[in-house]
Amino acid sequence: MPAATVVEVQNLVKRYGDVVAVDNISLKVKKGKILSFLGPNGAGKTTTVEILECLRSPSSGIATVLGLDVSNSSDQQKIRQRIGVLPQSFNTFGLLTVKENIEYFISMFGFRKQTDADSLIRLVDLEDKKDAHYRTLSGGLKQRVGIAIALVNDPEVIFLDEPTSGLDPKARRGVWSVINGLRDSGKTVFLTTHYMEEAEALADSVIIINNGKIVAEGPSSELIVIHGGARSIVLKEPGDSIVKAIRAWNSNTWFDGNSIKITMNDGSDVAKIVDLAQEYEFDLSNMDITKPNLEDVFLRLTGRTITEDGGTR
Amino acid sequence: MLMVLFGGIFSFSGDGFDLYVQNNDIMENGLATPLSESLIRTLNSTQAFDVKMIPPNQDMESLIHDKNAARILMVPKGFQSDTEMGSSIVLLRYDQSQASSSSLVGIVKSVLDGLNADIAGIEPIVSLQEENMVSNSLRFIDFFMPGVVGISIMTTGVFGAITTNTKYRTNGVLRKLATTPLGKLEWLSGMVFYQLILSILGAMLVITVGTILFGIAIRPTILTLLILLSGGLAFPGFGMIVARLVKNEESADAAGNAVTFPMMFLSGTFFPLDAMPEIVQIVARFMPLTYVNEGLRNSMLLGKPEAAFGNAIIVLLFAFVAIVVGSLITSWRDED
Numbered sequence: 001m002p003a004a005t006v007v008e009v010q011n012l013v014k015r016y017g018d019v020v021a022v023d024n025i026s027l028k029v030k031k032g033k034i035l036s037f038l039g040p041n042g043a044g045k046t047t048t049v050e051i052l053e054c055l056r057s058p059s060s061g062i063a064t065v066l067g068l069d070v071s072n073s074s075d076q077q078k079i080r081q082r083i084g085v086l087p088q089s090f091n092t093f094g095l096l097t098v099k100e101n102i103e104y105f106i107s108m109f110g111f112r113k114q115t116d117a118d119s120l121i122r123l124v125d126l127e128d129k130k131d132a133h134y135r136t137l138s139g140g141l142k143q144r145v146g147i148a149i150a151l152v153n154d155p156e157v158i159f160l161d162e163p164t165s166g167l168d169p170k171a172r173r174g175v176w177s178v179i180n181g182l183r184d185s186g187k188t189v190f191l192t193t194h195y196m197e198e199a200e201a202l203a204d205s206v207i208i209i210n211n212g213k214i215v216a217e218g219p220s221s222e223l224i225v226i227h228g229g230a231r232s233i234v235l236k237e238p239g240d241s242i243v244k245a246i247r248a249w250n251s252n253t254w255f256d257g258n259s260i261k262i263t264m265n266d267g268s269d270v271a272k273i274v275d276l277a278q279e280y281e282f283d284l285s286n287m288d289i290t291k292p293n294l295e296d297v298f299l300r301l302t303g304r305t306i307t308e309d310g311g312t313r
Numbered sequence: 314m315l316m317v318l319f320g321g322i323f324s325f326s327g328d329g330f331d332l333y334v335q336n337n338d339i340m341e342n343g344l345a346t347p348l349s350e351s352l353i354r355t356l357n358s359t360q361a362f363d364v365k366m367i368p369p370n371q372d373m374e375s376l377i378h379d380k381n382a383a384r385i386l387m388v389p390k391g392f393q394s395d396t397e398m399g400s401s402i403v404l405l406r407y408d409q410s411q412a413s414s415s416s417l418v419g420i421v422k423s424v425l426d427g428l429n430a431d432i433a434g435i436e437p438i439v440s441l442q443e444e445n446m447v448s449n450s451l452r453f454i455d456f457f458m459p460g461v462v463g464i465s466i467m468t469t470g471v472f473g474a475i476t477t478n479t480k481y482r483t484n485g486v487l488r489k490l491a492t493t494p495l496g497k498l499e500w501l502s503g504m505v506f507y508q509l510i511l512s513i514l515g516a517m518l519v520i521t522v523g524t525i526l527f528g529i530a531i532r533p534t535i536l537t538l539l540i541l542l543s544g545g546l547a548f549p550g551f552g553m554i555v556a557r558l559v560k561n562e563e564s565a566d567a568a569g570n571a572v573t574f575p576m577m578f579l580s581g582t583f584f585p586l587d588a589m590p591e592i593v594q595i596v597a598r599f600m601p602l603t604y605v606n607e608g609l610r611n612s613m614l615l616g617k618p619e620a621a622f623g624n625a626i627i628v629l630l631f632a633f634v635a636i637v638v639g640s641l642i643t644s645w646r647d648e649d
Contacts, residue, residue, distance in 0.1 A: 053492050055488070055646050056646075077494060080494045081494055087485065087489050088485075088488075091486050092486055092489060093486065109494060110494070149489070
C-alpha cells in the first residue's frame, strides 16, 4: 500500500505586489519521509512553508496539510494543532530555561495529547542544559530547543525552516542527528535548506526550487544520476595561467575563485590535466577527482551555485 | 519643548488672586469696627488681591467647596477690643499647594506690620495665625504623590506594551507563537494582564515609599484600586496602538516617550489643571492620565468618592476603546 500523502500543493502562487515569490508550484510529501526543499535565499522556500503553516495565505492554488485546506480558517486551527514548526531564525523566551520554554509551549496545546518535557529534552540531547537559560545557549543548542518545541504536540508533520542556517559544521551535525532521529520515529519532515550537503545527508527526496519555480525533484541519488553529469576533476587554488589554458581547451569548466572544476568526458581528460599541470607548474597533490553531487545538479539546472550564506554565484 | 511648556504654564497661570475676606468684628449697630475696616481697606489698597467680602458667620467649609476658594482671611469678633487690650489675631487660611501661597502670606504679613507700626506699640500686637486648608494639610508633595502614581502606571503600561510587542515581533518569538494554536486575542490579553499586574505593583511601591519617606497624608480606598485597575488597562491598550507604528526595537523608546511625555505634563501631574492655560485644560480632557490623576486625588486625598467613581468610569471607557482599537490593528498572522 502506498504511503499516505501528508502535504499536497497544487499550482500554488504567492505574489507580493508585482513580485512573484512562489510561481505555480505543485508537490507532494509522503508520510514518514523527509523532504528537503532546496534552494538559494529568495527562491520561495520560506514563503511556501509559511503558507503550509497557515502564516500566509496563498494568492492562488491549493495547499493541503493532513488533508486540511490551509485557506480555510476552521481547517487552519486544526492544522496548527497537528503540525510542528521550527520557524526561520527561531527564537523563544531568553530568560526562561530550556525546560520552562518547552513546558510553556506544551501548555499552549491545551488538552491535546502531549509529550512530556523531559522526554523531549532527551530526544534532542539537552539533558545537561535543561536548566540553562535559553539565551545563554549556543546557536546549535538553541536550534535543538526549537526542534524540541516543534515536537511538543506530538505532531504528524514537522516543518523545519533552515534549521542549521548560520551554524558551524559541528553544531550542524548535532542538529542533523536530531533530525535523523525524527525519521526513525516515523515523523514526516518538511525541511527547507540552502545547504546541498544537508539535503543530500538527510532527505529521502529533494525538491530544488529557484526563482519561485521547481526545477527538479526526486531522491538525491536519482537527481545526481539524471542531472549531475560525469565525474569532475577539481584543481584547488590554480594559478591564473593554468585556468586560462584549461578554459581554452575545455569549455565545460566552472571556476569559483578558489578552485576550478572540469567535468570529465573520459579518462583521457585526466592525462590532459596532468600535462597542463606540469606545463604550468601546478602541484598535483591539489588535484581531486570527485563524484557528482547535488551542487552539480543545481549548477547544471540553473547555471549557478549556492554559496555558504544562501546567495547564488 | 519642556521649556516652552513650563514657560507657558507659568506665564499664563493666574485665576486672578482672589482673597475672600470675612469680617466678624461687627459693632452692635451692624457696622464693622474702625480698626478692622481700616485693615481691610489697606489690604485692598495693595492691589495685590481681588478682595471679595463675604458675610459674617458664613460657613467657611461651604465657601471652600462651592466657590473653590483657596485663600480666606478671617477677622475674628472682638478684633478691635483685643487689639486695644494688647493682643489680637487675624486668621489666614490658604492652600499651601498653590504657587501663589507664599506671596500671599508675605503681603498679608507686611500689611499687618504696617498696622502694628501705626498702633506704635513696641511689641507687635496683631499677629497672623496661618491655617492650611483642603483636607487640613495638603502640601505640594501630597498633591504630587498621586501624580507620581499616575506617571508610574502610565509609563509601565505604555512602555510595557510597546516594548513587549516590538521586541517579540523583531526577535522572532511572535512568529513562533503564531504557528501554535495561540490566538491574537489570547496573546494580547495575556500581555495586557501582565502589564496590569506590573502597574499595580509599581503603584503600590510608589504609595508605600511616599508614605514612609514623606509621610504623605493619603488614604487609598477601594476606588483608588478601581482607578489603578482601569488605568492599568487603558495604558497598555494605548501602547498597543503606538506599537503598531513602531518598526524596530530602537524606535520603541522614542515612540513611548513621544506619547508619555506630553501626557505627563499636560495632565495635571505636577500642577493643578486649573492653574494651566485654557488650551492645556482642553487638551487635558482628551488624555486618560488626566482622569487617572484626578481620580487618584479624589479618592485618596480629597475624599471625594463620587467624583473618583466618575473618573474611573471615564478611564475604563478609554481602556475599552484603546484595547479594542489596539487589538484590531495589531498584526498577528499574515491573514489577520
